[in-house]
Amino acid sequence: MPIVLLMNMSKTNKSYLETIKLVRKLTIISLFADDLLMNTFVIKGGNLMDIGFGISDRASIDIDVSMSDDFPPDKLEDIRLRLEKALIKTFDDHDLLVFDVTLVAKPKEAYVAVKDFWGGYLLLFKAIDKAKAASLSLEAMRKQALLLGPDNSAKFKVDISKFEYCDNKEAITIDDYTIYVYSSVMFVYEKLRAICQQIPSYTAIIHQQPRQRARDFYDIYTIVNKLELESSLFSAENLQILQEIFAAKKVPIDLLLEIKNHSDFHADSFASVVDTVTDKSNLQDFDFYRDYVSNLAARLKPSGEK
Structure with missing residues (x-):
């Protein structure tokens, strides 16, 4: 079944869940595909139960990652471009086109008292079947993007938490990529x-x-x-x-x-x-x-x- 036909299916549909699982895997690979960023992120959260521990009892859509430090403010756009490039390349291998990639601080303005230990970033993007996108305008692509997020949202989310403890991270392998995860x-x-x-x-x-x-x-x-x-x-x-x-x-x-x-x-x-x-x-x-x-x-x- 073409992946584009899965857009409007029930979220309990087996094929839809398989699509979400594929998108999760490709997103995780993308986070570790860039040479500069490959040692930056550590996977945590509900998705880790499946990819890290082989426990798939509870489906989790969004991806949560930690980093031990912070991005320099003047390098944030460069980081976004690197992530965008990695996402586009990784998804392209599966006939999917990634677009509308954004990376924003969360919260936008942290209180002075907590800015040295609190906060992070939100990475958002949309995806669509590559062949379908070829004949669509950007606005039409946005309307027909895969429904990847909660509440029928087309936005797939990666929640990045900074200033975390990551020293005891462990390495696993996904499709020949080294992925760092919480123990x-x-x-x-x-x-x-x-x-x-x-x-x-x-x-x-x-x-x-x-x-x-x-x-x-x-x-x-x-x-x-x-x-x-x-x-x-x-x-x-x-x-x-x-x-x-x-x-x-x-x-x-x-x-x-x-x-x-x-x-x-x-x-x-x-x-x-x-x-x-x-x-x-x-x-x-x-x-x-x-x-x-x-x-x-x-x-x-x-x-x-x-």
Whole structure:
């Protein structure tokens, strides 16, 4: 089936999901295809469960990556052009045309108090079947682009977080490209931190509204149990990584003990998690995942001892 015919299909359609999976893979390859940028990014987030750990229980569309430093402001357009070139070349091999590539700071203006540890960039682009694009104007291409994002959006998104802890990254290979990813332990710790970052005492510091993250509760339980990680989370070496990941965003590690008290905030977003789970036969209610994660977090004591 030509890829262009998938534009308007239901997002539960198998062919559509396969297309999204292909676009994710090509995007990840593009991030590591440029010689200058190949050591810059580290993949994290929900997509890592599939490409890094072989767990495909929950489909995730957008891509999240970390970087340990920042781009020089006067080089941002050069970075965008490099990413655009890599995207166009990689997608072209699969008869897809990438266009409308943008790279913008997120947030546009960071508060002075947090600019040294908070923020990142948003990479956005659209794609269309190359043969179809040949006869279309740019405006028509925009109207007929593949629906790659949430809510039937044609924009595919890569969320780049700067000033992150990346020292213990691991390398995997995708189509002969070396791709750097969070280790499974880093994945769990970062997900725990993301939950802590929604607690009001922290959101007040960074001047952000809290976001519901029921998916993180589900992801933590899933990866810890499928990869049998629980004991390794408490090793002295890994507890030091926990400290570093929290310190990167100046998140007080004591907030691990507050997750349970603030977990009700995330409950309403669990319905959207259920929609993305491919095999629902073992799916539990939100309370199950909340209790597991809250108990795990409470045992990861701020002292760094089990």
